[in-house]
Amino acid sequence: xxxxxxxxxxxxxxxxxxxxxxxxxxxxxxxxxxxxxxxxxxxxxxxxxxxxxxxxxxxxxxxxxxxxxxxxxx
Numbered sequence: 504x505x506x507x508x509x510x511x512x513x514x515x516x517x518x519x520x521x522x523x524x525x526x527x528x529x530x531x532x533x534x535x536x537x538x539x540x541x542x543x544x545x546x547x548x549x550x551x552x553x554x555x556x557x558x559x560x561x562x563x564x565x566x567x568x569x570x571x572x573x574x575x576x577x
Contacts, residue, residue, distance in 0.1 A: 518543070521573075524566060 520528070525539075532542035 521570060524570075527566075 528542055529539055532539045
């Protein structure tokens with residue numbers, strides 16, 4: 504990975520995403536000309552800073568609520 508950022512400032516982590524959410528993040532990343540990793544970081548930063556984050560036509564709060572409901576039905 505070619506980057507000017509110091510990689511020692513990062514922690515590598517595995518993340519499992521629902522397919523629908525992954526697809527939305529991928530579309531968003533492509534629209535912004537970013538990698539999925541960069542897009543996820545930007546989305547997390549916005550969410551943690553209390554900003555409304557939209558993925559497609561859904562906010563992260565809506566997606567989280569849908570995921571919680573889906574997990575209850577499993």
